[in-house]
Amino acid sequence: MNTPFNDWDDAPLSLAPETSRAAVAADTTAETPPARQEAAALAPVKAADKRVVNGRGDINQLAPFKYSWAWEFFLKANRNHWTPTEINMAQDVQDYHHKLTLPERHMFENVLAYLTTSDILAMRNIGLAVMEKMTAPELQIYQARQVFEESLHTWTYQHCIETLNLDQQDIYNRYRVVPAIHGKIALANRRLEKILVSDLDLTDREILHEFVLSYLFFAGIFEGCWFYNGFSPIFALQRRGLMKGTAEQFQYIMRDEVLHCAFGLRVIRELMREENLQLDPRAVAELWLEADAAEEAYARYILREAILGYSADLHMGQFRFVANRRARQMGLPEPFPGATATLPWLDEQANLRKEKNFFETRVTEYQTGGSLAWE
Numbered sequence: 001m002n003t004p005f006n007d008w009d010d011a012p013l014s015l016a017p018e019t020s021r022a023a024v025a026a027d028t029t030a031e032t033p034p035a036r037q038e039a040a041a042l043a044p045v046k047a048a049d050k051r052v053v054n055g056r057g058d059i060n061q062l063a064p065f066k067y068s069w070a071w072e073f074f075l076k077a078n079r080n081h082w083t084p085t086e087i088n089m090a091q092d093v094q095d096y097h098h099k100l101t102l103p104e105r106h107m108f109e110n111v112l113a114y115l116t117t118s119d120i121l122a123m124r125n126i127g128l129a130v131m132e133k134m135t136a137p138e139l140q141i142y143q144a145r146q147v148f149e150e151s152l153h154t155w156t157y158q159h160c161i162e163t164l165n166l167d168q169q170d171i172y173n174r175y176r177v178v179p180a181i182h183g184k185i186a187l188a189n190r191r192l193e194k195i196l197v198s199d200l201d202l203t204d205r206e207i208l209h210e211f212v213l214s215y216l217f218f219a220g221i222f223e224g225c226w227f228y229n230g231f232s233p234i235f236a237l238q239r240r241g242l243m244k245g246t247a248e249q250f251q252y253i254m255r256d257e258v259l260h261c262a263f264g265l266r267v268i269r270e271l272m273r274e275e276n277l278q279l280d281p282r283a284v285a286e287l288w289l290e291a292d293a294a295e296e297a298y299a300r301y302i303l304r305e306a307i308l309g310y311s312a313d314l315h316m317g318q319f320r321f322v323a324n325r326r327a328r329q330m331g332l333p334e335p336f337p338g339a340t341a342t343l344p345w346l347d348e349q350a351n352l353r354k355e356k357n358f359f360e361t362r363v364t365e366y367q368t369g370g371s372l373a374w375e
């Protein structure tokens with residue numbers, strides 16, 4: 001039987017004799033305690049003193065804002081809330097077990113396997129490596145919401161895996177045993193390991209550069225390209241009337257990821273301006289090349305046999321097209337000049353609104369506020 005939790009049963013912390021209240025009160029010769037002197041000396045926070053990193057201001061005081069756009073991101077993110085159990089998955093069970101072809105099932109399972117591992121990585125990156133380096137609370141508050149959203153995404157994949165009765169042992173271990181999935185995860189892990197250090201000295205220019213590269217990788221590539229384009233194979237099924245519940249779940253995730261990417265790129269631009277930092281073009285080019293090679297191996301594996309309306313070539317064409325967009329958002333040269341949109345319907349998926357009512361699975365639009373402007 002579980003023991004009920006009673007917070008009133010907690011024993012009060014006892015003060016050690018030498019620091020008891022009575023002892024402090026009796027010491028009338030003591031001068032003003034240092035903490036009180038410090039409190040009296042604090043000056044009001046000025047917005048202009050805030051910095052993305054390396055700030056010395058009061059991290060506990062939200063306003064005055066310097067980055068009011070970050071607060072707007074937080075409010076916007078809260079309008080896109082849903083939980084995976086609200087979406088009807090009944091037809092997906094039928095589709096998966098009776099309608100999908102073997103190549104379609106291969107693709108579906110491996111996309112799910114990749115995504116579920118990726119979202120945990122994304123959560124650890126923003127929550128453990130990035131957030132603590134920020135020195136303005138309005139930035140941290142959006143990132144705290146982002147941490148929650150990444151965990152919600154993990155719940156969503158788990159809900160799909162459970163609903164479809166997939167072998168969890170098999171799905172969750174694929175990133176370890178399938179080299180094409182492992183390649184993407186390993187690349188992201190390498191980036192994360194470099195900055196997953198709490199005393200990273202961001203006043204050191206080289207270390208700061210490494211931190212920004214890593215943030216750029218996660219916001220611009222991992223979320224902005226790999227996630228943004230990562231749901232496309234499932235959307236291709238949805239466009240044929242298959243796996244519509246899963247696809248709807250992924251559309252909600254995609255909305256979050258678009259915001260994560262836009263927020264991250266904005267933070268990086270502000271940081272670079274404040275710190276007067278330029279990125280090494282060779283290091284950025286290497287980021288894109290590594291990401292492209294890993295994505296290509298992944299696409300060739302999940303789509304080793306083309307499925308109706310989708311192929312590895314279409315996937316890679318769209319990846320390069322979106323990569324150019326992310327580079328432009330950062331004011332960087334396009335890594336894949338001339339790439340064209342091979343999946344012109346993808347942006348529409350990200351901007352789907354209630355009135356289009358593609359899915360017939362839900363009768364309400366879950367967005368709780370006004371319309372969202374994505375990019």
Ligand SMILES: [Fe+2]
Binds near residue numbers: 119149257
């Ligand atoms: Fe996510």
Ligand SMILES: [Fe+2]
Binds near residue numbers: 122150223256257260
């Ligand atoms: Fe994300």
